[in-house]
Amino acid sequence: xxxxxxxxxxxxxxxxxxxxxxxxxxxxxxxxxxxxxxxxxxxxxxxxxxxxxxxxxxxxxxxxxxxxxxxxxxxxxxxxxxxxxxxxxxxxxxxxxxxxxxxxxxxxxxxxxxxxxxxxxxxxxxxxxxxxxxxxxxxxxxxxxxxxxxxxxxxxxxxxxxxxxxxxxxxxxxxxxxxxxxxxxxxxxxxxxxxxxxxxxxxxxxxxxxxxxxxxxxxxxxxxxxxxxxxxxxxxxxxxxxxxxxxxxxxxxxxxxxxxxxxxxxxxxxxxxxxxxxxxxxxxxxxxxxxxxxxxxxxxxxxxxxxxxxxxxxxxxxxxxxxxxxxxxxxxxxxxxxxxxxxxxxxxxxxxxxxxxxxxxxxxxxxxxxxxxxxxxxxxxxxxxxxxxxxxxxxxxxxxxxxxxxxxxxxxxxxxxxxxxxxxxxxxxxxxxxxxxxxxxxxxxxxxxxxxxxxxxxxxxxxxxxxxxxxxxxxxxxxxxxxxxxxxxxxxxxxxxx
Amino acid sequence: xxxxxxxxxxxxxxxxxxxxxxxxxxxxxxxxxxxxxxxxxxxxxxxxxxxxxxxxxxxxxxxxxxxxxxxxxxxxxxxxxxxxxxxxxxxxxxxxxxxxxxxxxxxxxxxxxxxxxxxxxxxxxxxxxxxxxxxxxxxxxxxxxxxxxxxxxxxxxxxxxxxxxxxxxxxxxxxxxxxxxxxxxxxxxxxxxxxxxxxxxxxxxxxxxxxxxxxxxxxxxxxxxxxxxxxxxxxxxxxxxxxxxxxxxxxxxxxxxxxxxxxxxxxxxxxxxxxxxxxxxxxxxxxxxxxxxxxxxxxxxxxxxxxxxxxxxxxxxxxxxx
Numbered sequence: 001x002x003x004x005x006x007x008x009x010x011x012x013x014x015x016x017x018x019x020x021x022x023x024x025x026x027x028x029x030x031x032x033x034x035x036x037x038x039x040x041x042x043x044x045x046x047x048x049x050x051x052x053x054x055x056x057x058x059x060x061x062x063x064x065x066x067x068x069x070x071x072x073x074x075x076x077x078x079x080x081x082x083x084x085x086x087x088x089x090x091x092x093x094x095x096x097x098x099x100x101x102x103x104x105x106x107x108x109x110x111x112x113x114x115x116x117x118x119x120x121x122x123x124x125x126x127x128x129x130x131x132x133x134x135x136x137x138x139x140x141x142x143x144x145x146x147x148x149x150x151x152x153x154x155x156x157x158x159x160x161x162x163x164x165x166x167x168x169x170x171x172x173x174x175x176x177x178x179x180x181x182x183x184x185x186x187x188x189x190x191x192x193x194x195x196x197x198x199x200x201x202x203x204x205x206x207x208x209x210x211x212x213x214x215x216x217x218x219x220x221x222x223x224x225x226x227x228x229x230x231x232x233x234x235x236x237x238x239x240x241x242x243x244x245x246x247x248x249x250x251x252x253x254x255x256x257x258x259x260x261x262x263x264x265x266x267x268x269x270x271x272x273x274x275x276x277x278x279x280x281x282x283x284x285x286x287x288x289x290x291x292x293x294x295x296x297x298x299x300x301x302x303x304x305x306x307x308x309x310x311x312x313x314x315x316x317x318x319x320x321x322x323x324x325x326x327x328x329x330x331x332x333x334x335x336x337x338x339x340x341x342x343x344x345x346x347x348x349x350x351x352x353x354x355x356x357x358x359x360x361x362x363x364x365x366x367x368x369x370x371x372x373x374x375x376x377x378x379x380x381x382x383x384x385x386x387x388x389x390x391x392x393x394x395x396x397x398x399x400x401x402x403x404x405x406x407x408x409x410x411x412x413x414x415x416x417x418x419x420x421x422x423x424x425x426x427x428x429x430x431x432x433x434x435x436x437x438x439x440x441x442x443x444x445x446x447x448x449x450x451x452x453x454x455x456x457x458x459x460x461x462x463x464x465x466x467x468x469x470x471x472x473x474x475x476x477x478x479x480x481x482x483x484x485x486x487x488x489x490x491x492x493x494x495x496x497x498x
Numbered sequence: 499x500x501x502x503x504x505x506x507x508x509x510x511x512x513x514x515x516x517x518x519x520x521x522x523x524x525x526x527x528x529x530x531x532x533x534x535x536x537x538x539x540x541x542x543x544x545x546x547x548x549x550x551x552x553x554x555x556x557x558x559x560x561x562x563x564x565x566x567x568x569x570x571x572x573x574x575x576x577x578x579x580x581x582x583x584x585x586x587x588x589x590x591x592x593x594x595x596x597x598x599x600x601x602x603x604x605x606x607x608x609x610x611x612x613x614x615x616x617x618x619x620x621x622x623x624x625x626x627x628x629x630x631x632x633x634x635x636x637x638x639x640x641x642x643x644x645x646x647x648x649x650x651x652x653x654x655x656x657x658x659x660x661x662x663x664x665x666x667x668x669x670x671x672x673x674x675x676x677x678x679x680x681x682x683x684x685x686x687x688x689x690x691x692x693x694x695x696x697x698x699x700x701x702x703x704x705x706x707x708x709x710x711x712x713x714x715x716x717x718x719x720x721x722x723x724x725x726x727x728x729x730x731x732x733x734x735x736x737x738x739x740x741x742x743x744x745x746x747x748x749x750x751x752x753x754x755x756x757x758x759x760x761x762x763x764x765x766x767x768x769x770x771x772x773x774x775x776x777x778x779x780x781x782x783x784x785x786x787x788x789x790x791x792x793x794x795x796x797x798x799x800x801x802x803x804x805x806x807x808x809x810x811x812x813x814x815x816x817x818x819x820x
Contacts, residue, residue: 300706319708329706337706340699342766351696352707354689361687404707 001062001078001158002026003048003190008057010043017043018214021057025159025190030181032201032222033194035211036234036451041194042163044211048192049081049161050074061159078158082148084167088136095119095132098151122150126180142173149180160184162193166200167287178204196285198227198488210234227490235451235480243456244435250459251276254311255443256327256412258297261305266292267467270305274412274443279434281458282447283483289467290447291332294414298322298329309412323352328410330401332417332447334394338401341390345382345400346371348389353408374403379429395426402433413437414445419453431457451480463487509812510759510775513805517782525789535668537778537785539660542670543568545777546729548752549681549770550722554622555756556685556768557718558698559615562626564726565748566633567607571730572740573637575600576646579656588651596656596734600727607633608723612716630749638742645741653738660735670732677725681770691768694718698765754802755780758809779805 003025010018018040025031025048035041046052047059050068058065061077068074071081088097098119104111119132128146130139136147145165152160166174181191181204195201201208201222208225210218210233218233253276261270267289274280284290296303299316307314309325316322319329331337339348350357350367357363357370374380378399382392389397398419405413418434419427434457438444448454454461460474463486470492473482485491521528547564554561579596586592607629614625640646648656663669685691693714696704701711734740757763758779759772780802787795 318710319706320710323708331706336700337702340696340703340766342699343695347692347696351692351704351709354692358689361683362689362692364687408708 032205080152263296281454281461284464326411542674550725558765565745569744570633604727612719
């Protein structure tokens with residue numbers, strides 16, 4: 001079955017995220033969709049599989065226009081999306097999952113024998129050795145991936161959309177997945193998949209569509225495109241004037257030295273130094289272990305490391321210990337980990353440094369004064385002082401979170417995704433705050449998935465891939481191209497995986 | 499929005515005032531010093547425990563074991579005092595030993611709950627359901643299925659703890675008041691209260707804000723255990739005995755009082771003064787039904803049930819409003 005998108009637009013509120021997307025998925029062809037974070041890959045996939053409706057444009061199946069009423073409607077027509085996070089019921093067996101919601105019945109009762117037989121046949125077709133009676137919780141990630149595919153096939157999927165299917169797989173597991181993809185291609189299934197790993201794109205796909213800023217910027221037969229060409233096509237924007245000029249010079253004194261940082265399951269052999277007044281960028285793809293590395297460093301995760309602050313050995317078993325040594329981590333997830341959404345600004349502001357406001361009892365007037373100062377310093381705009389933090393805009397929440405972190409007076413601040421999901425004006429303000437902090441002599445680590453943000457802010461950039469630091473860039477070497485090449489494994493440590 | 503907020507704060511107070519008015523209209527004896535003292539003294543046991551429960555629930559926990567724990571501690575206290583009676587003789591020293599035993603047992607019991615919940619990471623409901631059964635069974639075993647009675651020689655010595663007092667106010671009322679006032683101050687103005695609410699509101703945020711989440715949780719259970727010990731110290735002198743039926747359903751009464759008072763069952767927000775009003779509301783319903791002929795006292799549970807459900811509906815209004 002052929003699926004065609006033509007002139008697809010999609011807006012969320014006033015923001016248009018897709019502009020005139022056109023893609024054709026041919027039966028028996030593997031189509032790769034690549035682009036940076038935020039380029040519009042997810043939205044495109046959701047439109048193809050009926051999770052989202054396009055604002056304008058047409059979707060056609062075998063040249064007949066269709067409008068999917070929802071993902072179930074799309075599935076009924078043979079178009080199935082396999083999510084990046086598995087959509088399986090962990091407590092149920094493989095066969096129960098495969099037929100979940102579409103159970104075979106004999107009268108009122110489930111026809112277990114028929115389901116087991118059919119499940120076994122599907123798994124056999126995929127050359128997957130997992131038993132239909134195994135509990136999904138107990139099987140490996142690649143097997144889960146196979147169960148997802150078997151589930152899709154049980155719905156007679158003719159168009160299969162896979163959202164980063166290899167993100168959770170090791171190289172060897174990915175290879176066995178690709179063998180199955182080859183098999184499905186031979187069966188005439190149309191397949192679309194996304195990946196940040198360009199070597200995989202090269203290995204498995206027949207055609208490539210490159211998205212940038214919600215537009216198709218290239219569509220080629222994979223054979224005509226080198227991995228370098230793909231990386232170049234994904235990039236290609238100049239860094240705008242969003243970023244302030246560096247005010248203060250970077251000092252020479254090393255304030256934080258990290259050696260041999262191991263975060264089991266997420267990162268290993270991490271080493272770096274941070275200087276006084278420096279802004280150090282930490283780049284890498286989502287899932288490369290940046291957040292986990294820093295959470296491990298400050299004692300939020302199990303980790304081991306040789307840490308020195310100002311040349312003196314330190315050990316951060318708990319976030320409190322890190323904070324006492326002057327190291328604060330500002331989470332990427334302000335709603336779930338950063339702020340108490342149902343509490344006011346005052347309680348949130350002082351939560352991390354409450355002991356500074358407490359003798360025997362909390363000094364509420366000192367807290368109020370701190371809030372007044374924070375509102376002024378960080379330009380927090382709230383309808384009134386008593387407002388629940390959950391009712392603030394994302395940008396103001398982020399400013400409050402920054403104020404909260406700075407209230408604990410850290411000398412080293414690790415800011416994870418400083419501007420995720422906030423508008424451009426507030427972004428600029430936050431960049432200015434970060435620069436001002438550096439100018440004051442604070443040392444800052446910025447983790448960001450936005451390439452331009454890392455480039456625009458940082459004096460020096462570390463790039464991570466699959467839990468290792470694969471390269472360090474400074475000065476004019478900090479370019480989108482260099483970062484992408486290190487992040488996707490084109491340059492730097494080869495074979496960092498496995 | 500302000501009107502809703504006011505109703506939320508005023509709701510329990512208005513309910514209490516209404517109950518007092520109804521009680522006074524139905525029975526002239528209702529507001530007599532004797533009856534008021536009686537109601538307050540009897541409220542003290544649940545009240546002291548409910549103050550501790552407020553902190554546990556505010557931090558996102560639950561403790562079903564407090565009723566059984568009280569019975570077990572009462573049994574233990576009686577056994578300790580009976581056992582040491584020949585050595586120490588009936589006097590203040592023995593009473594102090596009994597008090598110490600009760601406080602220690604309560605603290606240890608709270609620590610065990612806290613340890614299983616925080617360090618072993620077992621759900622609070624499961625842990626305290628388990629310890630509830632364990633303490634209930636232990637006290638039954640200690641009493642060999644019957645009743646543990648305090649030696650008669652001791653009863654007169656220990657009686658004043660429940661029946662005595664200063665300036666005409668009985669000790670249970672004084673202790674309840676002290677516990678409630680301290681609890682209210684800690685909840686509103688101490689770092690611990692703030693941390694408990696933060697942990698109950700979102701423990702991840704608390705953890706990322708360098709709050710020692712396990713320590714806060716642990717302390718709420720230890721304080722609750724300690725307060726169960728305090729309540730038991732008041733309770734033993736009243737009857738001078740403990741059996742398998744001591745403290746039955748206290749845990750649910752304490753939880754009900756906390757909820758009626760406006761503390762959120764899922765944690766994140768608690769107020770001790772509300773809990774005190776919740777305790778008084780439950781006691782007054784019982785008292786009014788006993789004093790009047792109109793409604794059978796057997797309907798006490800039904801009326802309390804309605805009040806609890808109403809209180810929760812009020813809580814939901816609050817969420818919708820915010």
